[in-house]
Every structure is written in C-alpha cells, then in structure tokens.
Amino acid sequence: MLRDITLGQYYQTESVLHRLDPRVKLMGTLVFLISLFLFQNFTGYIVATLFLVSMIALSRVPVSFMFKGLKAVIILLMITVLINLFATPGETVVSFWKLTITKEGIYTALFMMFRLIYLIIGSSIMTLTTTPGNLTDGMEKALSPLSHIRVPVHEIAMMMSIALSFIPILLDETDKIMKAQMARGADFESGNIFRRVKNMVPLLVPLFISAFRRANDLALAMEARCYRGGSGRTKMKPLKYHLRDLAGYVILAVYLAAIIVVPRVVDKIFVQ
Amino acid sequence: MAIIKAKNLGYEYFRRDKEGAVEGIVKALDDINLNIKQGDFVAILGHNGSGKSTLAKHMNAILYPSEGTIWVDGKDTQDAGNMWDIRQTTGMVFQNPDNQIIGTVVEEDVGFGPENMGVETKEIWERVKESLKIVGMYSYRKNAPSKLSGGQKQRVAIAGVVAMHPKCIVLDEPTAMLDPVGRREVIRAVRALNDVENITVILITHYMEEVIYANKVYVMDRGNIVMEGTPREVFSHVEELAKIRLSVPQATKLAYELKKAGVPLPDGILSAEEFTEALCRLL
Numbered sequence: 001m002l003r004d005i006t007l008g009q010y011y012q013t014e015s016v017l018h019r020l021d022p023r024v025k026l027m028g029t030l031v032f033l034i035s036l037f038l039f040q041n042f043t044g045y046i047v048a049t050l051f052l053v054s055m056i057a058l059s060r061v062p063v064s065f066m067f068k069g070l071k072a073v074i075i076l077l078m079i080t081v082l083i084n085l086f087a088t089p090g091e092t093v094v095s096f097w098k099l100t101i102t103k104e105g106i107y108t109a110l111f112m113m114f115r116l117i118y119l120i121i122g123s124s125i126m127t128l129t130t131t132p133g134n135l136t137d138g139m140e141k142a143l144s145p146l147s148h149i150r151v152p153v154h155e156i157a158m159m160m161s162i163a164l165s166f167i168p169i170l171l172d173e174t175d176k177i178m179k180a181q182m183a184r185g186a187d188f189e190s191g192n193i194f195r196r197v198k199n200m201v202p203l204l205v206p207l208f209i210s211a212f213r214r215a216n217d218l219a220l221a222m223e224a225r226c227y228r229g230g231s232g233r234t235k236m237k238p239l240k241y242h243l244r245d246l247a248g249y250v251i252l253a254v255y256l257a258a259i260i261v262v263p264r265v266v267d268k269i270f271v272q
Numbered sequence: 273m274a275i276i277k278a279k280n281l282g283y284e285y286f287r288r289d290k291e292g293a294v295e296g297i298v299k300a301l302d303d304i305n306l307n308i309k310q311g312d313f314v315a316i317l318g319h320n321g322s323g324k325s326t327l328a329k330h331m332n333a334i335l336y337p338s339e340g341t342i343w344v345d346g347k348d349t350q351d352a353g354n355m356w357d358i359r360q361t362t363g364m365v366f367q368n369p370d371n372q373i374i375g376t377v378v379e380e381d382v383g384f385g386p387e388n389m390g391v392e393t394k395e396i397w398e399r400v401k402e403s404l405k406i407v408g409m410y411s412y413r414k415n416a417p418s419k420l421s422g423g424q425k426q427r428v429a430i431a432g433v434v435a436m437h438p439k440c441i442v443l444d445e446p447t448a449m450l451d452p453v454g455r456r457e458v459i460r461a462v463r464a465l466n467d468v469e470n471i472t473v474i475l476i477t478h479y480m481e482e483v484i485y486a487n488k489v490y491v492m493d494r495g496n497i498v499m500e501g502t503p504r505e506v507f508s509h510v511e512e513l514a515k516i517r518l519s520v521p522q523a524t525k526l527a528y529e530l531k532k533a534g535v536p537l538p539d540g541i542l543s544a545e546e547f548t549e550a551l552c553r554l555l
Contacts, residue, residue, distance in 0.1 A: 010376070010416070012414070012416075131376055131377055131380075132376045133375060133376050133377060133380050161376065162374065164376065165373075165374070165375070165376040165417075165418075168416075168418040169370050169418060172418075213371075214368075214370070214371050217366065217368060217371035217372065218371050218372065218374070220334065220366070221364075221366055221371065221372035221374070222374060222384075223334070223359075224332055224334065224359060224363070224364040224366075225359075225363070225374075225384060225385040225388060225432065225433070225436065226356055226359050226360060226385060226388040226389055226436070227384075227388045228356070228388065232390050233387055233388055233390060234386075234387055234390050234391055234392065234393060234396065235387060235393060236379075236380065236383035236386070236387055236393065236396045236397065236400070237380075237393075238393055
C-alpha cells in the first residue's frame with residue numbers, strides 16, 4: 001500500500017523530457033497547472049488533453065505508472081466530486097431526500113474531476129522524468145535571484161532534495177516497524193477511524209525517533225565531507241540551456257496562447 | 273612522516289540525569305598516544321564503549337580533545353582555521369550506510385564531497401569515475417542508492433570519501449550492519465585503497481577477521497590503548513584479549529589451545545591456511 005505513492009519518484013528511461021533542463025520542466029508544470037484554470041468549457045479540455053497526452057507519449061514512462069499516483073488522492077477526488085455534484089445550484093436533474101443533482105452540478109463535478117486528475121498527472125510527469133537532485137538544482141537556479149534578498153535558496157533546495165531521497169528509506173522503515181508491531185499484536189486495520197488513528201501511535205513514535213537519529217547521522221556525515229552551505233560550492237552537473245530547452249519554452253508559449261485563444265474562438269463560432 | 277599523531281589525548285563528557293544536572297564525568301579517552309605513518313593500514317579494536325569511535329571522531333575534527341593534542345598531517349585539530357583542511361585530509365566512513373548517502377543517484381553522491389570543496393566540474397567527473405572504479409561500483413553509477421545492497425551502499429560511501437582525495441580514511445565500524453558477503457566486499461575495497469592507492473587506512477572494528485590485514489593493531493579498553501603491535505603480536509595474547517571481552521579468530525584460538533596442551537605450534541597464527549601449514553610441518 002505504501003509503495004503506491006509515485007509522487008517524487010523518478011522513473012529511469014531515455015527520452016526528450018528526461019534530457020530537458022529542469023527549469024523548463026518546472027516552468028512547464030507551472031504553466032500547465034495555471035492553464036487548467038484559464039478555461040471553463042469543453043474545448044479547453046481538448047487542448048489540455050492533447051498537450052498532456054503528447055507529453056505522456058514524449059516521456060516514455062508507462063501510463064500505468066502515472067495512474068498509480070492517483071490512487072493516493074482518490075478520496076480527495078471523490079469528496080470534491082460529491083460536493084460539486086450536490087452543492088451547485090441550477091437546473092434540477094434528479095432529486096431525492098434533501099439532495100438534488102443539477103445539470104450544472106454534473107458539469108462542474110466532471111470538470112473538477114478532470115482538472116484534479118490532470119493536475120496530478122501533470123506534476124507526476126515532472127517528477128517521473130526529473131531526478132530529485134536535478135529538480136532541486138533547477139529550483140535553486142531558477143530562484144537564485146531571491147538569495148539577494150536573503151532567502152536561503154540553496155539551503156531550501158538542499159532540504160528538499162534530502163527530504164525526497166529519504167522518502168524510500170522512511171517508507172521501508174515504516175513497513176519494517178509496522179510488521180514488527182503487527183508481530184507483537186498491534187492492529188492497524190480494524191475499528192473505526194478514531195481507533196485506527198490511535199493505533200498508529202506505536203508506529204509513529206518509533207518512526208519519528210529513527211528519523212531524528214538518521215537526521216543527526218546525516219548531518220555528521222555531510223560535515224565530515226566538508227559541507228558548509230552553498231557558498232564556494234561547485235556543481236557536478238551545472239545547468240546549461242541547450243537548443244531543445246529553447247524549443248521547450250517556445251512550445252510552452254504556443255500552448256499557453258492556444259489554451260487562451262482556442263476556447264474563445266470556438267465559443268464565438270458556436271454562438272454565431 | 274606521521275599522518276596522525278596524538279599526545280596525551282583525553283576526552284571527557286558530562287553524564288547528566290533527567291533534569292540535566294551533572295551527575296558525573298565520563299572519561300571516554302584517557303592519555304592516548306598514537307603515531308600513524310602515511311600508507312599504514314591500522315586497525316583499532318575494542319569492545320562497545322571502549323572509546324574507539326570517540327577516538328575516530330577526533331581524527332576528523334568532529335570532536336575536540338579536552339586534554340592533550342592530536343595532529344592530523346601536522347595540523348592541530350583544535351585550531352579552528354584548520355578544520356576544513358583536516359576534514360579533507362582524513363575522510364570518514366560511518367557505520368550506517370543509509371545515513372551517509374546524500375545523493376539520489378550513485379554518481380551524484382560520490383560527487384558531493386568534491387562539490388563542497390569547490391573542485392572544477394570536469395575534474396569532479398574524473399574523480400567520480402576513478403573512485404567508483406576503485407571500489408568496483410562504476411557499473412552502478414546511474415542507480416538509485418536505495419536499490420543497492422548494504423555492502424554496495426557502503427562501497428559508494430567509501431568512493432564518496434575517496435573522491436575527495438584524502439591522505440587517510442577513517443572507517444568507523446563500516447561492516448557492523450552488513451551481512452558476511454557485504455562485509456567481504458567492503459574489506460576488499462578497503463584493502464585495495466591501501467595497496468593500490470597508498471591511502472592510510474584506519475579501520476575501527478570488533479570483527480577479528482578484518483584485523484589480520486592490518487600492519488598495526490591498537491587494542492582499546494575503557495578509553496585506554498591496552499595493546500599495540502602487529503596482528504601476530506596482538507593475537508598471541510589470547511588471555512589478555514579475553515579479559516577485555518575480545519575473542520581471537522578461530523584458527524588462532526585453536527592453535528593456542530593446542531599449544532597449551534603441549535603441541536609445539538608457533539605463536540600468533542592468524543588464518544586457517546597458516547594453521548594447516550604449521551600443523552603439516554609437525555607431522
């Protein structure tokens with residue numbers, strides 16, 4: 001169950017997206033996320049779907065891998081859909097007891113659902129095609145102007161990359177502790193929600209203690225290897241823009257223009 | 273020339289009770305004198321709590337002596353200006369392989385040290401390649417460390433230190449958390465460092481079998497060095513070692529018992545091969 005989270009997990013393969021500069025991918029993800037909120041009608045979805053599908057194809061990551069990331073948020077997804085389904089006022093379609101489903105409700109719920117799914121798949125594409133190290137490098141470089149106003153950009157980037165690389169280690173550890181506690185008779189699966197949360201305590205306490213111990217050891221190991229913050233540090237993989245990165249920015253700009261213009265043009269044609 | 277020299281080195285810390293009041297002073301190290309030459313393979317043996325890890329941390333300016341002095345490559349560790357030089361001169365490998373790997377890809381982790389030192393990008397790549405080859409992990413350079421075995425992770429950690437081009441590597445119980453296969457891999461890599469690269473190795477351990485490759489052994493007990501010499505010399509003191517809860521390798525133990533029973537075997541036999549040879553000569 002814990003293995004299903006693909007967010008922040010890199011998928012190793014060779015593709016154009018893998019080779020793209022992380023700054024382009026960061027920008028691309030941001031543009032894609034914003035673009036999802038720039039339109040209200042069906043045509044917009046076609047444009048966004050086309051873009052997303054071509055990105056998935058370019059990334060050469062198996063589609064099933066991307067949908068795995070959705071499992072983790074399925075409850076959030078259902079809640080959003082249900083709220084939108086029942087709470088949107090408008091023309092009634094079905095009504096029973098105190099609940100009414102409206103035509104507008106169905107539309108908003110569906111739109112909202114696709115929007116969320118696209119959001120998650122869109123950001124998964126970035127994390128699946130970029131190593132966490134590369135990703136934080138990109139973030140560090142893109143945000144580096146902020147260091148002039150004393151934002152500790154390098155330190156934040158380092159924290160993020162360490163957090164990401166510790167995800168698999170801590171997951172393994174959780175699994176181990178869970179099994180150890182189950183062998184001692186702990187029960188993580190039955191009872192109502194409160195009971196289950198309470199039963200998590202013997203899992204979380206050892207996990208926290210071990211995480212702190214690991215952090216302490218890691219800090220020592222980093223110091224022993226001469227780590228002293230961002231200044232005076234060189235890069236093993238310095239970021240340099242290539243022609244394909246420029247092309248990436250151009251494609252992004254075209255996409256952004258398309259998502260703004262196409263739905264409006266289509267609307268006009270249909271209205272006339 | 274001495275790469276690590278300690279004179280009357282002492283380290284003490286306060287033992288505190290639950291409220292944080294000082295209960296007593298623990299002497300973790302007491303009057304240690306060391307003289308380790310460049311290119312040596314030194315093993316430091318000792319039971320839990322003998323102060324061997326505390327001593328190791330003094331060699332990398334992680335801990336500072338409360339008494340006496342320790343010099344690394346001629347530099348006093350207590351001088352704050354020397355700290356980064358010292359950490360570059362003596363690299364350190366720790367016990368838990370998971371807690372010392374920073375990168376998310378093997379090669380990035382090995383490059384971490386040189387990056388911190390401000391080495392040029394091109395040279396970092398050369399160093400990473402060369403050090404991964406020394407420990408035999410070059411073909412895994414693109415892998416995620418979390419997918420490697422314990423012995424492989426520990427070899428990556430060693431490569432990470434080698435890439436900093438140290439004169440000396442301190443390994444603080446590098447094999448304590450590994451299975452026998454991993455342990456063999458790591459010891460093989462460590463011996464290659466010493467033989468081929470002529471890097472001074474200081475191996476801290478409580479596995480006797482790992483000690484036999486060293487050319488000098490220090491045995492520690494309760495913060496003191498109680499024995500020093502070649503493995504052969506040290507292992508001929510079977511009873512003194514047993515007193516400080518250290519056991520000798522099986523072949524040594526058997527030879528010792530046979531000798532006590534009247535079989536004229538030489539002192540300080542280290543391996544099974546040596547033992548068989550000595551026994552055959554008697555027949």
